[in-house]
Amino acid sequence: MTNTTHTGDDSTPGLRLSGIELTFQDGDQTLYALAGIDVEVARGEVLAVVGPSGAGKSSLLAVAGGLLSPTSGTVEVGGRDLTGLSRRDLTRFRRDHVGFVFQSGNLVPALTARDQLRLVGTLGGDRSRLRDPDQLLEAVGLTHRARRRPATMSGGERQRVGIARALMSSPDLLLVDEPTAALDRRNSHDVVRLLAEETHQHGVATVLVTHDHEILEHCDRVLEMVDGRLRAHV
């Protein structure tokens, strides 16, 4: 694949999942981790997904981000169908178009905040998509921490560096797994507010999995996952 720019215009959803099933074989039994998912996430929208443990939330993120291939159904990110891409093309596509944010930031211990961001530019992706590390650090309120390593930053600061790093390649899709699990209430609100601002300003489609109902007020839409299916959250 030579052309990794998105094929759609701004009305193309950032993410479209159609008829997604993900099954695992357990002896004679077929387990449905995802049992028929149809959902779109617009550019500039934060979709929160809540639901009990084992419902399929992590599986949903893994399939949406091209880390797991679904058993059936199609995944489109920014108008590009990921079905049928080779492993190599999928890896490239992810690098340029999908950002991941994990529970604890997942930073490289030896690198300063600024170098965590600069590292993204050395991974050989599409340089035209790269944002400026210093501007991004400013956007997440961490200019004064640019030279700090993770060990001397707070949990909230580390999480904000993780968010900035995920945004470095101007992704179409941002996948966020329990971003506030390690944070206190104030930092949780700050981090999710920041995610929402960046999502809205830069037209990203964001899917955020969480057990933290306090932060749902910052999200544009909330769905509940139960037994591998998405339904309205009440």
Ligand SMILES: Nc1ncnc2c1ncn2[C@@H]1O[C@H](COP(=O)(O)OP(=O)(O)OP(=O)(O)O)[C@@H](O)[C@H]1O
């Ligand atoms: N590699 C695998 N092999 C077999 N079963 C799996 C595998 N990965 C996930 N599952 C099963 O699929 C279902 C969904 O798991 P998943 O991790 O997506 O749930 P979750 O909603 O993210 O849970 P949690 O909130 O605890 O992280 C569970 O029943 C899980 O045991």
